[in-house]
Amino acid sequence: MPHMLPLVHAGAIGSDLTIEQDHGAVVRRSVLPGGVRVLTEQIPGMRSATLGAWIGVGSRDEAPEHAGSTHFLEHLLFKGTARRSALDIAEEFDRVGGESNALTGKEYTCYYARVIDTDLPMAIDVILDMVTGARLDQADFDMERGVILEELAMNEDDPGDVIHERFTEAVLGGHVLGRPIGGTPEIINAVTRDAVREHYREHYTPEGLIITAAGGVDHDAVCAMVADALTRGGWDLAPGIVPAGRRDRFAPVEATLDPEVRITRHELEQAHVLLGTRGFSATDERRSVLAVYNAILGGGMSSRLFQEIREKRGLTYSVYSFGAPSTETGVFGVYGACIASKADEVERLMAVELERMADGITASELERAKGQIAGSMVLRLEDSYSRMSRLGKAELVFGDLWSIAEMLDDVHAVTVDQVRALAADIASRERVSVRVGPA
Structure with missing residues (x-):
């Protein structure tokens, strides 16, 4: 019978866990120098592989002067790096029939790609190039502001989206979890590129990064490719760095309901x-x-x-x-x-x-x-x-x-x-x- 995998507390370093899962799948977890956490699940017979680069920061974590930055970064990381243009990023995945995207939540952000197993090295290189070397140019920032405003307008035209957003605000009003993930037009119009860059530099760090990969993957190979990609991106993977801790699940939530x-x-x-x-x-x-x-x-x-x-x-x-x-x-x-x-x-x-x-x-x-x-x-x-x-x-x-x-x-x-x-x-x-x- 498979057993629950107790993940070592996020603060542990140098830890390496392995355990068998259902039907021959194997989950492994390692902490690399710099505090980067890597988790993989090797699934026998599966030819696809999905890679995720997680930052444990979402809309709830934005400082007032950085409001809207999380959603902005979800867009801007696809606009290019020192090594690749936005078109280069898109073509890398299109030429192999893969897909890449990102999601922003209240408590985390994830950049991911799904490819066949033989193209996983490319996916790791591209996604981590985006994470470590986003250009965040002013011209891209100005253009994406318009794109995000269009996205918010589209959501506002959908009454299903509107009512769920207003419901969350009414239940958790006053608490950071009650804020809309994508921001508001006022927030998006007010935030500056410098604020977004500050948010990026503060939170996109080795100790805050989690890499997950599942499917036709090899854990040791993934760890090696991740370390190489991050080093190539200019991140310092110094030994002894402690990974970022998990949130306090017992923190009190003080919020007044709007009935x-x-x-x-x-x-x-x-x-x-x-x-x-x-x-x-x-x-x-x-x-x-x-x-x-x-x-x-x-x-x-x-x-x-x-x-x-x-x-x-x-x-x-x-x-x-x-x-x-x-x-x-x-x-x-x-x-x-x-x-x-x-x-x-x-x-x-x-x-x-x-x-x-x-x-x-x-x-x-x-x-x-x-x-x-x-x-x-x-x-x-x-x-x-x-x-x-x-x-x-x-x-x-x-x-x-x-x-x-x-x-x-x-x-x-x-x-x-x-x-x-x-x-x-x-x-x-x-x-x-x-x-x-x-x-």
């Missing part, structure tokens, strides 16, 4: 309704219980919300529940879209289902939810990108990496009483109601 938010959008045909509350942290020991609870409440077509609000009453096309965790806290909500005249009824039914969950669930609901989670979990981890991402989050957030078998065992161990207790907890919390729609 009701109404946004009038005359051009919309539907009202978008979101009802929810403060949720759970990513490391909460009840996370498997929460997954089962969510599946029963609003995680699929057989869920209570879908059956009651859509199938029995025909009030919505889309209705679901969701959780969004972070290190210290999270949000949990129920979303639906309907014609404006039905918004009050839809919200009332959402509240009823939240209360009904606290009354208990059936054994058949429990087993169906476990099967749904188990199947989706295994299918989700069938590609090298998902495995790469799992390694990064394990190192940044959890501090350990469970095998698939252990994750499934944890889900199957959830009981009716545990779900009922969690449901009662959620039902007792102060709620936030957000709507976006016509007057």
